[in-house]
Amino acid sequence: MKIFTKRKILVFFLLLVVFFILNIFNTKELFYSLSENIQINLWKVNSNCDLVEDQELISLMAENEELQRENKFLKDSLGLKDYPEVSVISGRIISKDYLFDNILINSGSKDGVKIGFPVVIGNNILIGRVSEVYNNYSRVELLSLKDNLTDASINRVVGLARGKGSEVIALEMFPRDKELKEGDIILTSSLGGNYPSGLVIGKVKNPKKIDNEPFQISEIEKAYNLFSIDRVSILKVTQIFND
Amino acid sequence: MIKKISKIFLLGLLLYFIFLLEMSNLYTFPFLLVICFLVNFLEDPNSRTGLYIAFFIGLFWDIYSSNYIGLMTLFLLIICYLLKIILSKYVRIFSISWIPKI
Numbered sequence: 001m002k003i004f005t006k007r008k009i010l011v012f013f014l015l016l017v018v019f020f021i022l023n024i025f026n027t028k029e030l031f032y033s034l035s036e037n038i039q040i041n042l043w044k045v046n047s048n049c050d051l052v053e054d055q056e057l058i059s060l061m062a063e064n065e066e067l068q069r070e071n072k073f074l075k076d077s078l079g080l081k082d083y084p085e086v087s088v089i090s091g092r093i094i095s096k097d098y099l100f101d102n103i104l105i106n107s108g109s110k111d112g113v114k115i116g117f118p119v120v121i122g123n124n125i126l127i128g129r130v131s132e133v134y135n136n137y138s139r140v141e142l143l144s145l146k147d148n149l150t151d152a153s154i155n156r157v158v159g160l161a162r163g164k165g166s167e168v169i170a171l172e173m174f175p176r177d178k179e180l181k182e183g184d185i186i187l188t189s190s191l192g193g194n195y196p197s198g199l200v201i202g203k204v205k206n207p208k209k210i211d212n213e214p215f216q217i218s219e220i221e222k223a224y225n226l227f228s229i230d231r232v233s234i235l236k237v238t239q240i241f242n243d
Numbered sequence: 244m245i246k247k248i249s250k251i252f253l254l255g256l257l258l259y260f261i262f263l264l265e266m267s268n269l270y271t272f273p274f275l276l277v278i279c280f281l282v283n284f285l286e287d288p289n290s291r292t293g294l295y296i297a298f299f300i301g302l303f304w305d306i307y308s309s310n311y312i313g314l315m316t317l318f319l320l321i322i323c324y325l326l327k328i329i330l331s332k333y334v335r336i337f338s339i340s341w342i343p344k345i
């Protein structure tokens with residue numbers, strides 16, 4: 001068996017040219033539209049799950065907490081702050097990525113989706129944000145994507161939620177002197193400018209203080225199960241959330 | 244020649260539907276990748292079936308992920324080709340004769 005023959009080298013370069021052409025034209029979207037119906041039917045099969053009730057409860061608790069905070073703030077400032085206008089685009093999950101924490105949804109630039117828009121389920125449970133946009137489809141990076149960083153806030157103390165891959169998220173950079181309890185709800189913070197504040201990331205699970213570390217760490221119990229949802233909402237945000 | 248092309252096409256179609264099944268929420272384990280390496284490992288080193296399987300799986304993987312088209316295709320093809328070279332030149336191992344040759 002010869003390793004390099006003229007024919008093999010020719011096939012290799014031919015493949016390179018074909019792939020280059022396929023990348024220039026929008027071939028991916030053609031495949032997505034071909035398989036959309038089959039994939040939506042396959043995704044529906046497993047869409048009932050026990051976690052849905054839990055999701056609603058967490059969502060309501062977070063909403064309550066955010067409303068209390070908003071109420072206090074408005075009382076204090078008598079309406080001096082303008083909240084960013086947010087409208088919602090709905091979409092359906094078509095598929096997950098093969099190995100990485102991404103999903104494909106059937107709303108795209110024609111529906112007004114842009115890169116960076118937050119994607120939620122229910123009212124306010126954050127699952128990720130849009131990373132790629134096609135005409136009719138978008139790809140969403142989940143919070144659990146490896147090294148994906150999200151600014152988090154627990155009882156008004158800021159930390160960092162880091163994706164670990166394989167649907168695992170961890171809380172990092174949480175000050176050691178602040179209290180961190182099992183079951184505390186983790187919300188987004190508008191500090192990083194990526195997400196509006198008050199979206200649910202998850203709950204604190206197994207908080208740890210390591211002796212020579214200046215920060216506390218913990219696991220995050222996600223408020224969603226990817227296999228229990230089939231519809232998502234994309235928040236069409238109109239301004240950056242640094243405030 | 245036409246018979247060979249139609250066999251490759253059928254193999255691609257079959258893998259496409261299995262791939263779609265794997266992209267759904269029914270499975271979380273990437274069993275197609277495992278099958279790809281198993282076929283390349285166990286089949287006759289002179290057969291090309293494993294390389295075609297690697298090509299199609301890589302191609303579908305690229306299309307349905309955020310990769311550039313061709314990245315995983317070429318990566319999987321090269322890995323499987325190297326595996327075949329190592330198996331044919333340096334390792335003597337039984338091969339499964341019922342894996343059809345294309």
